[in-house]
Amino acid sequence: MNSSNDAIQKELAALTCRVLDHSLTHAEDARLTEILSEYPELIEDYTNQIQADAVLTADLYAAVPEGVDLETLETTAYPTVVAEEVEIEAGRTISLWQSVTVVIVVLLVGIALWLNAGWWDVKPVNQVAVISEPAPPALSHVGMLLDTEDAVWEDEELGEEIAYGTRFPAGKKLWLKSGIGRIRFESGAGIVLEGPAQIELCSPLNAKLNYGKIAAYVPDEAHGFTIDTPEIQIVDQGTRFGAVVDPLGKAEVHVFEGQVDVKPQAAAKTLNLKASQAVLFSRQNELGSAIRLTPTKFADVPSLEQLTAAKSGNYPPVEAVPFDHETPRNEYALIQTKSALPKGILAGEAFEYPATSLLQQTGGVGFHYEGWWADPNFTRLMVPEQRMQWGELDANPMVLQSRGHHHAYPALAHRMARKLETPLTRDFYFSLLVKYEGLDKNDFFALWFDDSLGSKGNSHSRVPNFGLKEKRFFARFEVNQEGFSAGLVEGECFLLVGRVMKEQSSYFNRLEIWVNPVGDRSETPDAVVELGKGAKKLNAVHVLGMRIGQYTEVGDSLFVDRLVIGKTFESVTQPVE
Structure with missing residues (x-):
């Protein structure tokens, strides 16, 4: 050291x-x-x-026998x-x-006093035989992991990644080094834990939070759900609440709905907090002081749909809204179809496959032989009624359709990704034909570039992202530091063009974005974003992917075609010869 x-x-x-x-x-x-x-x-x-x-x-x-004073013990003996x-x-x-x-002395003294009592000479008087009832069987598990977002765990048994649906026994201690994890208790309560945090799952109605940030949703059937911390005890009275505990014992309690009872460990008084109240407890102020309620400080608790789906024990569930069957139309559309990809590009995908699923499809240009990873519950290859087109750029008859988020699923389940055949280590451009149906302010999608696939709970939010947010196109290296371009129009096809650059650096540190560029506009981007302090320093791009936001409605649809990556602005915006 x-x-x-x-x-x-x-x-x-x-x-x-x-x-x-x-x-x-x-x-x-x-x-x-x-x-x-x-x-x-x-x-x-x-x-x-x-x-x-x-x-x-x-x-x-507390273990010293009554009548024994440790201070008078002759330890020299x-x-x-x-x-x-x-x-x-x-x-x-x-x-x-x-x-x-000292421990040995106490044990020896206790044994001596016990023996001197002559317990073997005591005769029972009117002793009544008592038949003890067998103890109820212990629960096999008290909680289940619903989903994660960029979570890094430290667990000797489970490692740094814990799979969705993993069940935890009573007494299980979890250390979340960073990121977010959502857990359902067998009582029906749901919590979201944000690292760094350390928690022990004691029972279906109780958890001990040593430190970290937590928010909870407690339905009626879990009334009385309790969170213990080193300094306070939080007892639910039917509510949504959040708590922040630091290693020093300080604790904040924020009540969003309903009410909770808060009892400081060192005080006899119990404080009842109602909705819109928040209190800070510390060693110097055990009874607490009022602070400002801050809901935005906490991640979203598990959805009611997640908690309901997890009751069956099988999680995540099977998608309940199947896609329409498209195979005959797909096969017919591919007959005598010319490629929509221009020549001389680094990589490209026109989504031309006879099947309806993108999973493990290996076509395209410049991609790894392993094929696409995609969830068939939320993505499919289909033939729209009208081809996607912008200016002189024509898409093929088939497109990729990705639909909105099902709230019974993990927050980051809507993802597709594929490795590149050759990593991108220098400046590059990309273009993408995009159309969105069901547009509102909560909708989100992003095309991201990273050096690894990551786990299913990886959001890829700290690497180059381009997409749709708040009805506008954006580019960003990290959340809430975006550069925005023109707004999106419901059901209209757009050409999204972006550039990922290394400006006097060994890693990518600048993003540029164009929407529907007319003519040679390579020197006049609509928005520019510089690398922020919290972003990942990316030296090479090995993987790209797309995902839909967790608040996007299940009835929404994102249509994508003609994904192209090239060295120049012209190579990704020119039509096919």
Whole structure:
């Protein structure tokens, strides 16, 4: 470990001692929060030290037999072990072997007192035989993972990726290093966890949040659902609420609907919070102080459709709205059809296949032999009543149709992707014919470029994205830092053109976008976006894909054709010869 990290660990240890001594100042409190935010890998060390102190100061003394005073015990009568003392803070040291010695003394004294009571000579008087009832069988599981968004877990058994539908037993501890995870409890309650976070699933009606951000939806059948934190207990009274817990024990509670009862662990008073109220609890203010309600601070809780679908135990469910059968029309449309792809391009796809499913299709130009990954529940190849066309660019009879989000499914289930045959390491252009039916302000789709496929829960939101948002076309490297172009018109075909660039850099750091460009407009893009601090530094593009937003209605349809990637603006905008 380098000297810088070593110094941070020593500073953290000293501040932790101040916490345990209840002598932490406001300035030291702020510094401790800063360290744990900047070095999340130290959070576990901090919480372990807090828990160890709690055991030594609470559980140990609680186990001492009545009438025994630890301070009067003659510890010199017992063998001692000399151990190296670790200096934590000037004037305070902790010796592991000293703690072990005290534990041994307590156990020996307790056994001696127990034996001296002469329990074997006690004769039962009027003893009545009691037949104990067998304990009810333990639940095989208490929760299920519904979906994730860019989640990175740390789990010895399950690894960094946990599959949708995974069931968790009682007592399961989950550490979410980053991203979002949604979980349904067997009681019917649903939570969304945002990392870094550490949670224990105790029972169908209870979870312990050590730190992190959580929001919950609790239907009537899960009334009384409880979240325990190191400093407070949150008991649902039929509601939607959110909570933020930091490793120092600070906790925020925000009530969006209904009400909750909040009981500080160190106080006898219970506080009832109603809708639109929010309170901050801390070591300095155990009864809490009012703060501003901030719903946008929390990710969306599981949908009612997700919770209902998960009751069966099979998740995600099978799509309930099948596509119309298109195979005969597809086969007929391919007879004597010329390619809609121009020559001299880096990669291209005209979606010309006799089947209705895009899954594992291997055609196109410049793509990897493995073919497309696509969910047939939400994508299909079909023949529209009218061909897609913009200017002199004509599409083929067949197009790709992707429909909206089914709310019983994971949020990021609507995705298709394919590897390129040769990675893109220099500036490149692309174009895409796009038409949207069912347009409103909540609709979203994006064409993304990345260096890996990622898991099913990968949003690819920190890499180059081009698409539709809030009825306008956009380009972005990261969420909420977009450049926008012209608006979209319901049912009208558009040509979307983009450029991904390395401007005096080893990684892609500039995006340009054109919508329906007329003539040579390569030097006058409609919008330009520069790489932001939170974006991924991408040196090469190995994969591209498309996805539909989670708020897009299931009845909406996105139609796509003539996806082209080339070295120049002209190569992706010129018609087929």
